[in-house]
Amino acid sequence: MNTNRLHLAMLAVLIGSAAMVGCKKKEEPAPMPPVASEPAPPAPMPAAAATANVTGVDLGNAVGADMRVAAPMGTFAPKDTIHAAVMTATSDPAASVAGKLGAKWTYLNADGSSMPVHEESKDLTFAGDGVTDFQISKPDGWPTGKYKVEIMLDGNVVQTREFEVR
Template sequence: MKKTSLSSALMIAVVGAVALVGCKKKEEAVTTPPPAASTPAPAPVPEPTPAAPAVTVTSVTVGNAAAADKTVAPLATLAAKDKIIVSIKTDGTATNANVAAKLTYQDGQVAGEQSVALNTTAAETTNIEFTKPSGWPAGKYTAEVTVDGKAAGMPQQFEVK
């Protein structure tokens, strides 16, 4: 076996390193392009402001009878065989706005849900009626109103006795 001295190994390594450095291409001088003619920056695009709802619910009333002008006298207690009317007063302009009313029983179960398409250009009252020929179960209920799927107006609570 042939022994290679440490100085020979170092010499070979130094020669290899010099050879690698010598083979490297010279980097061309990097020239920076002349600055482009200044153009005005584009005007910032303003953030769109969220559109106010076209129709707003001004009040929600629960009762069992509607007058000729669609107004409903508010009742806190209804009878089991009563018709439940959710009266929704709105203001604004809408074309085919989906106005919905949902009745929820005290245990969270949906007791009824209906919707109507609202076409209006001013203040208006819309009544949504719920009936149950077999009678409403006694207990507490909540009437909730939505416009185009978004909660609107104050939920109303009432009781059936």
């Protein structure tokens, strides 16, 4: 019986070992570390289209080679040629901007009404800073009184200057 007990004891150890191996928790594979992904760079904003602007208007009776008024003035003689030197600039000095620049000259009646004198427009390509000259003349002389010129960019009045003929 001693051998029997020994066999039983060994059988119990063997069954216990097998049970322990069978009950052993299965190890799950370690999760993969997350792949570091950088967010996609934002799409570049489209560049705003360059624009042209009227930056000033000078009136005078003569212009230089650069089309600028030699001596700005607000009162003219009846036989003067009247110049409006229109200064322009583009928002991007390296860009070319197509546009239309115009001048509408009117005589201001004493009753507040106005009478057209001359209207002119020019299709231009603006680039950086520039000057455009508009002019009116009347060989037999302008009637004395008050006048105004409206400067238009693409059909919109952007500057107005009043002047007088004496």
